[in-house]
Each structure stands twice: as structure tokens, then as C-alpha cells.
Amino acid sequence: MAESKGVMVYAEASQDKLSAITRELMGCARKLADDLGEGLSAVLVGSDVASLAQEAIALGADRIYVIDDRLLKDYQTDAYVAVMGKLAQQVTPRIIILGQTAVGRDLAPRLAFRLETAATLDCVELAIDADSRRLLATRPVYGGNALATFTTESQPQIVTIRAKAFSPAEPDTSRQGEVTTIEAGLRPEDIRTKLLERVTEEVEGIRLEEASVVVSGGRGIGSAQGFKQLEELAKLLKGALGASRPPCDNGWVSEHLQVGITGKIIAPDLYIAVALSGSSQHLSGCSGAKNIVAINKDPEANIFRAASWGIVSDWKRVLPAFSDKVEELVSG
Amino acid sequence: MNMIVCLKQVIDPETPPASFKIDPQSNKIVPPPGIAPVLDPYSEYALEAALRIKDAKGGKITALSLGSDLVREVVKKPLAMGADELVLLEDEAFTEGDSWSTAYALAMAIKKLGDYDLIFCGRQAADWDAGQVGSAIAELLGLPSVTVAQKIDISDGQARVERVTDDGYEVIEVPLPALITVSNELGEVRYPNIRGIMAARKKEPIIWRPADIGVDASELGAAGRRTRLLKLWLPVREGKCQMIEGDSPEEQAVNLALKLREAKLL
Ligand SMILES: Cc1cc2nc3c(=O)[nH]c(=O)nc-3n(C[C@H](O)[C@H](O)[C@H](O)COP(=O)(O)OP(=O)(O)OC[C@H]3O[C@@H](n4cnc5c(N)ncnc54)[C@H](O)[C@@H]3O)c2cc1C
Numbered sequence: 001m002a003e004s005k006g007v008m009v010y011a012e013a014s015q016d017k018l019s020a021i022t023r024e025l026m027g028c029a030r031k032l033a034d035d036l037g038e039g040l041s042a043v044l045v046g047s048d049v050a051s052l053a054q055e056a057i058a059l060g061a062d063r064i065y066v067i068d069d070r071l072l073k074d075y076q077t078d079a080y081v082a083v084m085g086k087l088a089q090q091v092t093p094r095i096i097i098l099g100q101t102a103v104g105r106d107l108a109p110r111l112a113f114r115l116e117t118a119a120t121l122d123c124v125e126l127a128i129d130a131d132s133r134r135l136l137a138t139r140p141v142y143g144g145n146a147l148a149t150f151t152t153e154s155q156p157q158i159v160t161i162r163a164k165a166f167s168p169a170e171p172d173t174s175r176q177g178e179v180t181t182i183e184a185g186l187r188p189e190d191i192r193t194k195l196l197e198r199v200t201e202e203v204e205g206i207r208l209e210e211a212s213v214v215v216s217g218g219r220g221i222g223s224a225q226g227f228k229q230l231e232e233l234a235k236l237l238k239g240a241l242g243a244s245r246p247p248c249d250n251g252w253v254s255e256h257l258q259v260g261i262t263g264k265i266i267a268p269d270l271y272i273a274v275a276l277s278g279s280s281q282h283l284s285g286c287s288g289a290k291n292i293v294a295i296n297k298d299p300e301a302n303i304f305r306a307a308s309w310g311i312v313s314d315w316k317r318v319l320p321a322f323s324d325k326v327e328e329l330v331s332g
Numbered sequence: 333m334n335m336i337v338c339l340k341q342v343i344d345p346e347t348p349p350a351s352f353k354i355d356p357q358s359n360k361i362v363p364p365p366g367i368a369p370v371l372d373p374y375s376e377y378a379l380e381a382a383l384r385i386k387d388a389k390g391g392k393i394t395a396l397s398l399g400s401d402l403v404r405e406v407v408k409k410p411l412a413m414g415a416d417e418l419v420l421l422e423d424e425a426f427t428e429g430d431s432w433s434t435a436y437a438l439a440m441a442i443k444k445l446g447d448y449d450l451i452f453c454g455r456q457a458a459d460w461d462a463g464q465v466g467s468a469i470a471e472l473l474g475l476p477s478v479t480v481a482q483k484i485d486i487s488d489g490q491a492r493v494e495r496v497t498d499d500g501y502e503v504i505e506v507p508l509p510a511l512i513t514v515s516n517e518l519g520e521v522r523y524p525n526i527r528g529i530m531a532a533r534k535k536e537p538i539i540w541r542p543a544d545i546g547v548d549a550s551e552l553g554a555a556g557r558r559t560r561l562l563k564l565w566l567p568v569r570e571g572k573c574q575m576i577e578g579d580s581p582e583e584q585a586v587n588l589a590l591k592l593r594e595a596k597l598l
Binding site for chain 2: 077078101102105106109110112113114117118119120121122136139140141142143144145146147148149150151152153154192193194195196197198199200201237249255261262269270279280281287291293294302304305306307308309310311312313314317318319320321322325326329330
């Protein structure tokens with residue numbers, strides 16, 4: 001088998017644009033490729049995706065592989081694993097990096113097992129070991145209670161990266177790169193599943209993942225009514241509302257507002273955590289925030305270990321006064 | 333409908349972070365004293381998905397767990413919840429594996445069980461959060477898979493699966509047999525009732541060792557790993573939280589707002 005060389009990124013796109021995670025992928029992959037002194041390629045899989053090649057080159061790719069086929073219009077495990085598997089066997093990259101997204105978390109492990117190698121998912125740090133030139137992949141384990149660094153001996157080393165964990169690449173439109181088109185070679189019968197429908201959740205206002213301020217409540221808020229107050233504060237701050245898991249489970253807020261390991265992973269400038277204890281599973285979703293403010297009546301609550309500012313008091317008394325003062329400050 | 337559900341015994345994921353310790357020498361978690369292991373919550377969602385199908389359409393559920401020194405009250409919980417059989421891959425050789433060696437053993441056991449329409453796994457397990465065993469079993473058995481499911485309906489030899497995506501969900505139709513991994517969006521998991529608990533007490537698990545599933549110990553557990561754990565550590569939380577004081581909660585609130593203004597965050 002040919003020597004494994006280079007770093008390959010699986011580039012994701014939505015609505016004819018490369019996704020935010022792709023910029024983060026290119027940012028970290030370019031660095032790894034430079035550390036190895038090897039090339040960086042990006043793969044565009046889909047239908048009518050060729051037009052995105054220049055954008056991926058601007059973000060740092062030396063070479064783009066385009067696999068364009070009507071049968072690849074929507075993500076389907078069988079189809080995508082097949083074309084990525086074939087490409088990987090042909091190109092023999094040393095490393096393949098994907099995003100920890102709905103697609104990446106499905107594609108990466110199955111691709112790895114198809115190629116008889118191993119994957120490490122949801123990485124927050126990637127580095128090249130100078131001696132072995134192997135990828136060192138660090139990820140949270142035990143619901144975020146601990147961190148672990150893994151490596152694999154088999155090629156290619158496949159990893160996914162967590163959203164917001166790596167700095168995005170800055171586009172440079174003067175960059176040059178080559179575009180190679182690859183036949184998908186798929187037959188309809190290769191795809192055993194059928195996508196019937198795609199449902200997108202409706203969001204009012206700013207998306208949780210995109211907000212620079214998030215006001216988040218926990219079990220201690222106690223009711224849907226209580227969350228209305230948090231929502232007003234969020235609006236005042238032009239931010240979004242979030243929650244820990246119990247309020248979602250109890251139906252006080254939509255389940256789409258859950259922040260954490262099984263919810264949204266966010267990294268706002270300001271995260272205001274009200275009456276939530278700061279479990280590891282919750283912090284997994286918000287520890288990337290630049291500033292955390294905690295309001296909790298229990299001085300021992302774990303959230304204070306992650307916060308920059310804290311108030312130990314009943315939120316019901318703190319919040320109205322806080323909102324009033326904020327209103328005065330932002331309007332003044 | 334024959335269903336197999338893979339379930340894992342884990343350290344209680346809701347162990348308070350302060351009780352969570354690791355041994356850096358051996359790169360292992362120190363089981364928190366006084367906190368009993370539990371059935372992995374994601375596995376419970378997988379079982380609940382199978383139970384709902386059984387409730388609606390009938391069928392048989394076989395629970396499958398892997399490890400050594402498995403605590404009977406923990407691994408028998410699926411029987412108490414409504415599963416029909418329990419198979420344990422119980423041997424030292426099965427332990428300390430990664431997704432690869434674990435999935436390999438489970439896939440070989442599923443092959444031996446033979447007759448199945450659906451295999452369920454949790455989307456990940458709450459200890460290592462690796463999120464790969466389900467996909468790996470599907471790949472090893474050559475089955476179609478749908479991951480991170482929140483709802484499953486069966487009709488005409490097909491499963492109609494709602495798969496959670498980044499901004500909603502998609503509906504996927506998959507022919508049986510298939511493998512499905514289940515997410516917490518499925519909704520509440522049932523509690524065992526008294527009848528179930530009594531039935532579980534009487535039922536003995538079937539125990540298989542490596543030879544029973546026709547695999548060599550060198551492919552299992554720690555020996556069969558493809559990923560190596562180099563380092564395990566606890567994240568450092570800086571612990572430099574500045575507490576905002578005041579004579580009343582209202583005054584604390586005002587002081588906080590002023591601080592945030594000063595820091596240009598408002
Ligand atoms: C596999 C798994 C996955 C999970 N995924 C997630 C996830 O993605 N996101 C998530 O959030 N959780 C998740 N959890 C749940 C997590 O372990 C915790 O149970 C949860 O985060 C706790 O939510 P909480 O902090 O709101 O509630 P609690 O831990 O009950 O904390 C409530 C807090 O409110 C404070 N409080 C109460 N009343 C007041 C008051 N009047 N004024 C001020 N403070 C008050 C209390 O002091 C306490 O600190 C997961 C758990 C498991 C097992």
C-alpha cells in the first residue's frame with residue numbers, strides 16, 4: 001500500500017456555503033499539515049458542490065476533491081461512507097478530520113471501521129507527536145469530568161472536532177489550489193436507507209449557537225413562568241435563552257434550548273447561568289464561553305468553579321434588579 | 333420482531349464532579365466510593381425504544397452486556413423493565429477494550445444469537461462517550477444503520493426513524509434488519525414495576541466467554557484495541573470566581589451589572 005501522507009478535511013456545506021465548522025476544520029488542519037510538512041486536501045461531497053472549491057482553497061486547502069453526484073444530494077450513511085472510503089483508499093491520507101456534527105458523528109466511525117482503522121470523536125485538541133508523527137487526539141470523557149489523549153497506530157487516523165473548539169481559518173482569496181473531480185460510482189441500490197423528510201426547528205430571534213450573550217436557567221428556576229423572566233433579560237441583551245437539562249425534560253422550555261453534552265455546544269462572550277449547578281455534562285456545552293456569570297443560592301455549587309463572577313443569592317430577588325439595571329445601562 | 337439491545341454498566345455519570353477522581357499512574361478512573369455503578373442512561377433509552385416497539389407490535393427483546401464482575405442488580409435491570417432474555421459476555425478478556433474490540437465481541441455475540449430484526453445501542457455510553465460501538469457493529473455485520481434516533485416506527489419490514497440533526501431532525505426509512513442508536517430525545521424511560529422486578533430476580537443470565545462466541549482473546553478487550561489511551565487527566569477549573577457582594581440580593585444584582593459594564597460585556 002502507498003505511504004500515507006497529508007491531511008484531509010471533510011468539508012461540510014449548507015445552503016450553498018461552507019459551514020462554520022468547515023472554517024474551524026481548515027484552521028486546525030492547516031496547522032497540522034504544516035507541522036507535518038505535508039499537504040492539506042478538502043473533500044466536497046454532495047450534489048452541485050463544485051462551486052465551493054474556491055472558497056475551500058481560500059481557507060487553506062492545497063487540493064480539493066469534488067465528489068458530485070445526484071445520489072449524494074442528501075447525507076445518507078451508505079452513500080457517503082462508500083465514496084469517502086474509496087477516496088481514502090485511493091489518496092491514502094495520514095489523517096482525516098471531520099466536524100462533530102450530525103453528519104460527522106455518523107460518518108466518521110463507520111468510515112473508520114470500513115477502512116479497518118479507528119476514529120476518535122469530538123476532539124477539543126489535536127497535535128502531532130514530533131517523534132512518531134502520529135496524531136494526538138484529546139477529547140472530553142466521562143461526561144466532561146475528565147480529558148483523555150488517544151492515538152492510533154493504524155492509518156488513516158480519523159477524528160472529528162467539536163464545534164467552537166478550534167479557531168476558524170481566515171480566507172485568503174489569493175491562495176492557489178488544484179481541483180480534482182472524482183467519480184462517485186454509486187448505484188441507487190447501494191443506498192439502503194431513504195430520506196423521507198427533513199424538519200428544521202423554528203427559532204425566534206437569535207440562534208443559541210450564534211448568540212454572543214446567552215442567559216441560561218436550570219432546575220432552580222422552577223417553572224415555565226420563571227423562564228419568561230430569563231427570556232426578557234436575554235432579549236434586553238440581544239442574546240438567546242438556554243437551559244440545563246431538567247427544564248427541557250420538564251417541558252418548561254423547548255428541548256432545543258438544552259446546553260451540554262447532549263444539547264448545544266456554545267461559546268458566547270457572556271454566559272449567564274442562573275439556578276443551575278454546573279454539572280460536567282452541562283459545562284461540556286458552555287465551558288468555551290469567554291465569561292461565565294453564575295447566580296446560585298448554594299455557594300458550593302460547581303458552576304462557581306467555572307465562573308468569573310458569581311452571586312450567592314436567590315435568583316428570584318437578583319434577576320429583577322439585575323434586569324432593571326441592565327436596561328438602564330444599555331439604554332443610557 | 334426480534335430485538336437485541338446492547339447495554340453497558342458504567343460509573344454513575346451523575347457522580348458529583350468533586351467526587352470524581354483519577355489515578356494518573358494507571359490512567360484509570362477511581363470508582364467513587366459509596367456510589368454504585370448504574371446502567372448507562374443512553375443504553376436505557378435504547379432499551380426503552382425496543383420496549384415501545386414490543387408494547388405496540390409484540391416481540392422478543394434480548395439484552396446484551398459486556399464486562400467482568402458485572403453487578404447483577406445493574407445488568408438485570410433490563411429484565412425488570414421488560415426484556416425477555418439477558419446475555420452477558422463476562423470475562424476478564426472482554427474488559428479495557430476500545431470501540432473496536434468491544435464492538436467486535438458484541439457483533440460476534442449477535443451473530444451467534446442469529447435471528448434478529450433490530451439491534452439497538454445507545455448513541456454513546458456515558459463513561460467514555462466514544463459514540464462508535466453502534467456504527468461499528470453495523471459495519472461488522474454489514475447492516476444499514478441509523479444513529480442518534482429520537483423516534484422509531486415499524487411497518488412492513490421497515491423502520492421509520494427520526495434522526496436528530498444539528499437544527500431539527502430527519503425522517504429516514506431503513507429496511508430490516510438494521511441497527512439503530514438511540515438518543516435521549518426519545519423521552520422518558522419507564523421504571524421497572526414490581527412484576528418485572530420479581531421476574532428479573534428469577535431469571536438467570538446466559539453467560540458467554542470468548543470461546544462461546546468463537547473469538548480469540550487476542551482480539552478482545554485491551555489486547556484488541558486500536559486506539560491507545562496515552563493520558564487521562566482532570567480539567568483544571570481556574571477557580572478564580574469573583575464573588576459579588578452587597579447588603580441585599582438587589583444590591584448584589586446592581587453591583588454585578590456595573591462590573592459587567594466595566595468589563596465592557598454590557
Ligand atoms: C448521560 C447524561 C447526559 C446529560 N446531558 C446533559 C446536558 O447536555 N445538559 C445538561 O444541562 N445536563 C445534562 N445531564 C444532566 C446533568 O447530569 C445534571 O443532572 C443537570 O445538568 C442538572 O441540571 P441543573 O443544574 O439545572 O439542576 P441541579 O443540579 O438540580 O441544580 C439546580 C441548582 O439550582 C440552584 N437553585 C435552586 N433554587 C434556587 C434559587 N431560588 N436561587 C438560586 N439558585 C437556586 C441550586 O442551588 C442548584 O445548584 C446529563 C446527564 C447524563 C447522565
